[in-house]
Amino acid sequence: MTDTPRMMTAIGYETPGGPDVLAPQQRPVPAPAEGEVLIRVIAAGVNRPDVIQRMGHYPPPPGVTDIPGLEVAGEIVALGHGVSRHAVGDRVCALVPGGGYAEYCAAPEGSVLPVPAGLSMVEAAALPETFFTVWSNVFDRVRLVAGERFLVHGGTSGIGTTAIQLAKAFGAEVFTTVGSPEKAEAARALGADHVINYNTTDFVTEILNLTAGAGIHVILDMVGGDYVERNWKVAAIEGRICQIATLNGVAEQVNFSRLMMKRLVHTGSTLRARDAGFKAAIARALGQKVWPLIAAGRVRPVMDSTFPLAEAAKAHGRMESSGHIGKIVLEVAEA
Numbered sequence: 001m002t003d004t005p006r007m008m009t010a011i012g013y014e015t016p017g018g019p020d021v022l023a024p025q026q027r028p029v030p031a032p033a034e035g036e037v038l039i040r041v042i043a044a045g046v047n048r049p050d051v052i053q054r055m056g057h058y059p060p061p062p063g064v065t066d067i068p069g070l071e072v073a074g075e076i077v078a079l080g081h082g083v084s085r086h087a088v089g090d091r092v093c094a095l096v097p098g099g100g101y102a103e104y105c106a107a108p109e110g111s112v113l114p115v116p117a118g119l120s121m122v123e124a125a126a127l128p129e130t131f132f133t134v135w136s137n138v139f140d141r142v143r144l145v146a147g148e149r150f151l152v153h154g155g156t157s158g159i160g161t162t163a164i165q166l167a168k169a170f171g172a173e174v175f176t177t178v179g180s181p182e183k184a185e186a187a188r189a190l191g192a193d194h195v196i197n198y199n200t201t202d203f204v205t206e207i208l209n210l211t212a213g214a215g216i217h218v219i220l221d222m223v224g225g226d227y228v229e230r231n232w233k234v235a236a237i238e239g240r241i242c243q244i245a246t247l248n249g250v251a252e253q254v255n256f257s258r259l260m261m262k263r264l265v266h267t268g269s270t271l272r273a274r275d276a277g278f279k280a281a282i283a284r285a286l287g288q289k290v291w292p293l294i295a296a297g298r299v300r301p302v303m304d305s306t307f308p309l310a311e312a313a314k315a316h317g318r319m320e321s322s323g324h325i326g327k328i329v330l331e332v333a334e335a
Contacts, residue, residue, distance in 0.1 A: 004029055004038070004077055010067045010102035011312040011330075016056025019316035024309070027067065030099065030106040032080035035276070037109055039092065042335050043125035043306075044100040045071040046315045046328040047158065048222075048245065049272065054316065060098045061273045068312075069100020070272065072107070073115060073124035074333075083109045091115045095128035095279060097272055101312055103332060110280025113287055116294040119301075121335045126301035126327035130162040131290060132282050133244060133271055138163060138220055139170070140282070141267060142240035146171025148217035149236070151207070153177045153227065155187040155195065156325040159244070161302040163220055164190045169293055175216060177203050179322070186325045190302065207234045215239060225249045232258045232266075243268030302326030 008029045013021040032038040050068040052058040060066055073093040076086055086092065086109055093115055094107035111132075115124040138144050144167060152163040155176030167174050168191035175194045178184050184195045194210055196203045207216060215236035221227055224246025231241050232254070241264065259266065271279070293299040304324040307315040309332045318328055 004040075004104065008103040009309065010099075011069075011309060012067055013054060016054060019054070019313040019320065022054065022068075022313040022316060027102065029104045030065070032078055032083075032106045034081045035083060035109055036080040036106045037076045037083055037086050037092075037094075037112060038078040038080075039072055039074040039094060039105050039107055039112075040077045041072045041100065041103055041105050041332045042074040042121040043072070043332055044069045044102075044105075044309070044330045045125045045127075045129055045158075046312075046319060046330060047071070047129045048247075048319065049129075050101075051316055051319055064098040067099045067102050069096065069098065069102070069105070069330075071095055071125060071128035072100045072105050073121045073127075074105075076112075077104070080106075080109075085109055086112055091121070093124040093127055095132050095271075095283070101309065101330060103309075108276040108279065110276055111283055113283055113291065116291050118295060118297065122306055122329050122331060123301050123303060125329050126158070126303060127294075130158045130301075130327070131166075131286055132279065133159060134162045134166055134220070135286055135290065136271060136282050137242045137244055137269060138167065138218065140285075141269060142218050142242045142265070144170070144172055144218045147173075149173045149175065149211060149215075150218045150220075151175040151177075151216045151231075151234070152220045153223050155190075155192060156183040156302075157222070158302075158327045159220070159222060160187070161190055161326050164192050165299045166290065168192075169299055172218075175207060175210075183325060186302075204230050204234045211236075218242070220244065222246075223248045225251060228266075229254050229258075232262070232264060235262060235264055238263045238265075240264070241266045244270070304328050306331050 225248030
């Protein structure tokens with residue numbers, strides 16, 4: 001680390017609050033621990049969990065920096081003890097438990113992947129959080145397979161745009177819900193077979209009509225609230241629902257008889273607090289099965305907007321407006 005500065009610019013906040021609490025700070029450059037690499041960050045993705053953390057509702061796991069940011073792309077500048085799969089100078093992107101909104105970020109080597117051929121650093125920074133999440137939940141946890149019907153809510157979010165493309169690439173019939181005609185057009189362009197504007201159409205009635213009452217095999221939901229009951233209504237017999245967020249709050253009351261009669265599986269997970277080995281297994285699967293699709297241009301990160309690191313507050317404002325289509329990324333340094 002002889003060429004690495006002692007201090008760096010990072011985005012932090014003194015107290016939880018709105019986007020305006022985010023501000024540049026001077027922080028020590030982290031030293032890579034055993035099994036970690038140090039990345040000079042070129043770009044960092046912005047994700048909904050960052051917003052929830054900033055609001056004070058999603059604290060970092062024990063021992064993790066309070067600097068927000070769960071995904072980065074950049075160049076490896078130092079190796080911790082025992083690192084064997086990466087080298088100084090490698091161009092990489094990485095899933096991290098925190099610390100992405102900074103000029104330097106330490107990452108577990110198992111969660112580090114090469115920048116796919118043909119992608120810029122800004123595009124690569126938009127990959128890890130959503131691709132790790134979608135692969136882990138849709139393909140590992142509820143095991144979507146070719147020929148099944150798949151529904152993802154919020155089809156133009158970072159998760160949604162990723163889920164549509166991957167489900168389509170692996171042979172599913174894709175349904176999604178969106179909130180505007182513009183977003184519906186974007187979802188169709190990504191390969192969604194059926195797009196429902198939830199502001200004008202009841203998605204339960206529409207999907208049951210489209211499937212002649214057969215319903216959906218696999219549902220990925222970030223909404224929660226009354227969507228829990230509605231997902232059960234629209235699910236196929238022995239359908240699988242995976243919950244990865246509850247943006248509309250928890251369900252106050254549900255009819256468990258529907259879960260029983262349909263023999264449904266409703267599971268869920270969070271990724272940030274999982275151990276390094278679990279995330280490394282996801283990274284290996286992505287490297288083998290998804291990175292070649294990205295390199296071939298069959299799957300791409302959908303980019304909404306970019307902001308300089310110092311304007312992280314504006315990036316959070318953009319996300320909270322819910323007007324974005326795809327990923328929001330902070331540009332930290334020149335590639």
